[in-house]
Each structure stands twice: as structure tokens, then as C-alpha cells.
Amino acid sequence: MEFNENQTQDAQIAEKPAPIATPELINGSHALIQSLIAEGVETIFGYPGGAIMPVYDAIYDYQEQVNHILVRHEQGAAHAAEGFARISGKVGVCLATSGPGATNLVTGIADAIIDSTPMVCIVGQVGSHLLGTDAFQETDIIGVTIPITKWNYQITNPDEIPEIIAKAFYIAKSGRPGPVLIDITKDAQQKLMSKPFLHKKCEKLLSYRPRLAPKEDQVAAAAKLINEAKKPFILVGHGVQIAGAEQELLQLIEKADIPAASTLLGLSSISVDHPNYVGWLGMHGNYGTNVLTNQCDVLIAIGMRFDDRVTGDVSRYAKQAKVVHIEIDPAEIDKIIKANAPVVGDAKKALEMLIPLLKENKHEAWRAEFKKFDAIEDEKITQPELAPTTEKIKMAEVIRTLSDKTEGQAVIVADVGQHQMMTARYYQFKKPNSFITSGGLGTMGYALPAAFGAKVGAPDREVVTIIGDGCFQMTIQELGTIAQSGLPVKIIILNNNFLGMVRQWQQLFHQKRYSFVELQNPDFITIAKGFGIDGHTCGAREDLNDSLDKMLASDKPYLLEVLVEKEENVFPMVPTGACVADIRLE
Amino acid sequence: MTAYTICVFTENTIGILNKITTIFTRRRINIDSLTVSETERKGISRFTIVIHHESREAVEKLVRQIRKVIEVLAVFGYLNEDIAYNEIAMFKIPTPIGAKPLDIETINKVHKAWVVYWHLTYVIIQKTGTEEEIFEFFDYIKPHGILEFVRSGRVAVSKSPQTLVDYLPEAEWEYYQ
């Protein structure tokens, strides 16, 4: 018999009324919430809708155990979950409906995978009998998210829920963390499980076995290279913070006296006060760190992936150096930069094993090299920006004043653009796990919801977010979430009336042809007040101190808008395609 | 361009094909042939994917990316010399009255191909072999006219004495009876 795909099926399969949960047998929605609770979830960022309503009905019964936070847009839920995860080290959880609810999460999921952020997104789906029928709000979200999730799975049977949720959390959190999406059809939320609910944590999978402790011979080979190095140089990536390896990192750099620089997401893992800390790497990083990358003899990369914003032209990147690459994801080894001594494993475990094999050493002369470049950068860029003679406030002053006032101890959440780069340059991080930003994806609109999520995850820490006027308008509605929660998130808008970073590129590389980068902005303070959030606009240098004091003193959410110079550029800069050693100071 | 055969062992779940192929698509690597079937172990699928690439390094990176898919148990990349491999092809050849008859003896003995179906006006011939052998036969049979021709993807087994179990010693495999 020939197969005929055109046979039509009767689409009118009646939805049976949801059975009532009994003490013994519960329905899929209750199973889901109980599984989340069993995984230690206390906070969910979400937004309801048709295909997830059974779950929302269940959440109603668990308000004591789980704090559901209603965002204003699902993208906000995803970024809030990311901010929460980044600060707390726990898995961020978001909940959304099918179709548009799920697709609104997509930007946040893509952001989470590239920045290795543990997240579990649970989305509703149309009833299983409607799958593939273009039913109302049916989107193939599994298909959409395959390339941007660490794992995704569609549940159509409530019996699967405990096991799949346990697996989702295990996958999201272990190894190199990342986002997991679980799509649950409406009938699976409604139906009773056929067996009593039982949630067992997942500890191991057959197919997925991340390596925590590296192989001893790999560590030994790395130690040998480091011990023989005359000019070793450490690059600190996000992996250090994810692994919680800050203490081990200090032991390493102190024992072997190695200068260490940080990637964007590695910032705050070493205090700026540490004598071995030499600054930030990459496109807008420091002068010395970039130039000396091409002079070191052993490059020790820890928990980082040689992003093109770090390396510039790869064919002219650290060619003279032997490379030690400590990294949990084996696919990152040799992906961009060939490693002479790869060490596959968790950064903390790897450093614990490495440190005893290292000789005590002194590299004072080599460390002093960085100082020479610092002096030039200081004179040409840093000092003029921190103590400008121009009338308008510069971004650098705002950030440094904030840094001084918070003693480098605050959680700083930066959005994407010039203000982000200025924050990375001028905030003096003195406490680990204090910087959150969208690094890999460069997602404008990330900061406001992520800062909120960070405040939820670390309520006792001061959380200040630095946002551009362009970025702010991408997720501005999350002011509503913040206002409703009452959490004192401090928001600084650095308003230059431009999409500044794009304008800078147009100035430098497109002959100042400013193509659609100027913004006519709303009155941000009025908007904030409309949401019930107090605020103030600071337009004069004399007012900056008081404005920041007032913002920091507030025990409520607060918006400070600072009117900054319109056409300021971020330097130093390694233009795209240039070599790190050819970093431009102007 | 060198031919590479990539063997991927996965859990047999819905959507796994999509999860694997998207890794190729994103890197603009064209798949020449793809064969999927269940292995000797229940619930474990084996993908045999053939690609051509000028850079061995790029293929190694690709293999490591495939390994990252959660459902993937193991991935191996092979050069042709590392494997025993074959394909199967079917030819529908017209046999109208009055035309030159097919030389069945040559087809069987020289080309190791077999007629698997006779019809009044055509026959279906099956030929197993490497791509080169199949095309050798293709050229031989072409003068008769080819109504239809189809070639399967490659199936390949490594020449190494190791088995999947050597790579996944912890697994408790359930074999087919």
C-alpha cells in the first residue's frame, strides 16, 4: 500500500476535562511545580498565556514555596533569569506560554548559551493532538531553539515530567552551563500521572559526561610550560567565576608571580588592587594587556574561549607564545587558538591540581613591562577622561565616581555599547562575582531585566545597572516589574542621544556618515515616575556627586539619568581585523 | 577535497537528526550522504555521514561540536582507508521489444549486480559497491537508457578492532536477541 500523507484526520478530537488531582496521583502541572521545588527552585520569572494556564493554575497553590515574578515581556524573564543565575550560581528559571511567549524568550536563550549561563525555560505548547496543525499559538519552539540550547525536549506525557525536569537542571548546571528548554503540551499539563509522583535528582547521564577533574598528564604538561616560562601571562575568563575558582587563581598568580588580565566576563574575578592584575583584554581593553599578549612566552588561558573581540586577527595573535588552555568544554580546545598544553576540566579542579606542581617564581621585570604601557594609556586616555576640561560630563567620570562611592563592591550590570565598555574600563572591581553583562551576544536591552534578576538573586548586595539611552528603550517596560517588586535596583542611564557605539564606528570607519544613530528620546524621568519609580536628571558636573549619593541612599528603585557628552569615543581600540599589538589610542 | 565519514552514535529520540544536521548547516558544510539506522543495541542509532572538506582541522572541530549534542554517545571521524564501506544503488532499465538484450552474465559476473525485479518493459537492477564501482556500472548500463537511478548513503564500519562498548564502558547495553 502506498503511503499517503494527504489523508486528513478528524481534527475535532474533543479535549477531555482535566482530571482532578488526587492525593496519590497528581496532574502534570503539579508534578512540574513539585519537580521545580525538588530542584531547589525558589524563584520563577514568567508570563502566563493559554498554553501554560494549567501550570499557572497550579502555581497558585504553591505561592508559599515559589516566588513567581511577573515580568512585562518574556525577553525580560529570560534576561532576569540570566542575571539571577549569574549572581547566584543557581539555575535561572523562566516560564512562558507557547508561540509568541516562547519566541520572546529566544533572544535571552541565545544570550545564555553563548555566555554559558545556566537556565531552564519551561514553555507551554498546544495539546499534543494539535501538534503540526498550525493550531492557535503553535510554534515549533523545539525546532527554533535547537541551535541555541544546550538541550531541549518536548513533553507530551505527564509521567515524564519528574525525570525530564531533573535532567534539565542537571544539564543546565553541570559542565559548561547553558540554557535548556522544556516544551510541555497542554494535555501533559492537565492529565494525571499514571503513577505516584517521584522526583529523583539526575546525577549522571550515559551520553553526556562532562569532565570535572582534568587528566594528570595534561596538568603536568601545563605545569612544565609554566615553570619554564620567562614571560608567562594569564588570561582570566568567565569560567573562573562559574567554577568559583577565584581563590585558586590568586594562589596561582601569587605562587608563580604571573601577571593576569581579564576578559570582559572575567572582570571582578581578581581585584583591581592586586599587584599582579594588569587589566582588561580585547577590543577596548587596556593598552599593555593587548600589546604584551604578543610578547609573552606562555599564554595561560583559564575558562575562556578566545572570542574574536579578545583576539583581533587570529593569524597575528600570540604567535610567539606557547598556549596553556584550561577549559571545561573540549570543543573550545583548538577551536580558535591551538593549545600546546590543553587542560580539559573545571577551572577550580584544574587549578587545585596545577598549583602544587608550580615552582615559586618571580617575574618582576616582566610585570613591570605592563606598567610602562599603563603610564602611556593613563596620560593619553584615562586622565583626560576622568578629569576632563570639557563642559559636558564624560561617561568615565560617572563610572569612576560610582566606583569610588561603592568602594568597588557593588554588583554592576552593564548593557551593550559605549557605556558598557566604559563601565568595564572605569569601574574598579574589588569583589569577585560583581560584573554582569551580555558578552558573547551583545544583547541590547539585557541590563535592566538582568539587574533585576541579579537583585532577586543577591538581595543583600547593592545592584547598579549602567544603561545607554538606546538600550534602555529595548526593555524599558521592565521598570514595571521592578516597581511592582519594590526591589531597590539602581539604574543609571548614560544619555548621549546616540546609538553611541554604532556612531563611533560610523565616525571611525564610515567617514562620519551618521546613518540612523541619533535618537529623539522621551523624558526618561517622567516615564520612570509613571511607573512609580523616582528619578533625577543630572546635567552638570557639580551635581554628579549629589546625584549619585541620592541614588545610592534610596531604599527603593531609582533612576538616575546623566546627560553625557554626545560624541565621545571609546579608546583604546583594536579595530576589527587588526592585530592586538596594533591597538589604537586615538 | 578529502572524503570524511563521520559515524555518530546517539540515543534514538525524536528530533535528533535535526540536532545533528544543524551543526553542519551552521558551518556551511554540505552533507554528501547520510544513513541512519538502529544499531545492534536497542535505542541506539548510528548515523553515517559523508562529507568532503579541504581541512582536516575543520572536520575535527565539527566532530567535537557534534559530541556536544546531549543525546550523542560517541562520534568518530574516518578517512576512507580507516573503514570498510559500501553503498547500494538501484537502476530501472527499459527492455522494449526489439532492443538490444541485457547481457545478464556480464552484469552478474563482472559488475556483481543483480536483477531484482522483472517487468514486461523494464527491469530493476541492484548494485552494491563503492561509489566508484556504482558509477562504473552506471557508465556500462547507460547505453540501455536509465529510467530511474537511486543511490543510498554510505554505510561504513571501522577497521579498528575496538567497538562502541570500548568507548562507553559504563553502559549496560541491551542487545537484540
Ligand SMILES: Cc1ncc(C[n+]2csc(CCOP(=O)(O)OP(=O)(O)O)c2C)c(N)n1
Ligand atoms: C539588539 C541589538 N540591536 C543592535 C545592536 C547593535 N548595537 C550595538 S551597541 C549599539 C548602540 C547602543 O546605544 P546606546 O544604548 O545608546 O549606548 P551607547 O553606545 O550610546 O553608550 C547598537 C545599536 C545590538 N548590540 N543589539
